[in-house]
Amino acid sequence: MDFQTVVFYFFSAVMVLASLRVITARNPVHAALFLVLAFFSAGGIWMLLHAEFLAIALVMVYVGAVMVLFLFVVMMLDINLERIRQGFWSYLPVGALVGVLMVVEMIMVLGGRYFGLEGMPEPGPAPAGYSNTKELGRLIYTDYVYPFELASIVLLVAMVAAVALTLRKRKNVKKVDPAQQISVKRDDRVRIVSMTSEKR
Known part of the structure; x- marks a missing residue:
């Protein structure tokens, strides 16, 4: 067994254990952190398969953006776990x-x-000058352009839903309506009062 196989089995074992902890952890923050560990392990497996772009994209997009957003949503919402587990x-x-x-x-x-x-x-050896990033881009924007657009719409809906879930109206916040500011006339704000002068 060579070193690459040992590293593959190590990453696979870590990813399987982290995935199990995602669905068995009682604390949602701990589950999200185990999901981050699973994503890192999947990125390591992609690196072993010589798919560097996919590995970096997995770490940057999912760990760096999606999981941070998910953690913010989990921490800001008051989740009643007992009510969620009632229909288990x-x-x-x-x-x-x-x-x-x-x-x-x-x-x-x-x-x-x-x-x-x-x-x-079985895939054959890659020819000289082969770039998996270039091949992936060609496939995404030619053969799989419609699924790619659908996935982008799903991510956009998820972002809007995350903002809508965390948006709360506060009563004590002072805010200004720009439309009212623009529609104000001089006579509404300034009043000229004529007063007779007084002598002492």
Whole structure:
């Protein structure tokens, strides 16, 4: 077993354990931090697969932006965990069925050759001057342009929802309406009073 295989198994074990802690941690902040650890481990696996752009994008976009936003939302909202857990047992059979189906799909994808299924062909050596970043950009903006646009719309909706969830109206905050400022006339603000002069 070479060093690259050992590093792959290390990152995989860390990612699986962190993913389990994401769904089993009682504190939502701890769950979010375990999700950050899972993203870092996935980025390490992408680096082992020579997909440097995907690894850096995963760390910068998800860990640097999405997870920070998620942590802010979790910390600013007063989440009642007891009320959320009330319907856990009623949704458990459906969730277990979906989980079993996903495990079966992953087993068929990864071990398809053992079940007599045609798997993906083994990739050959990359030609000289090959850039996976350039190839990824070509695929995104040609073959997968519509799914890419749909994903961007979903992220935009998530950002707007996060802002809407954390937006709270405060009564004691002084604010100015620019429309009222612009529509003010001189006679509304200035009053000229004529007074007779007094002699002492």
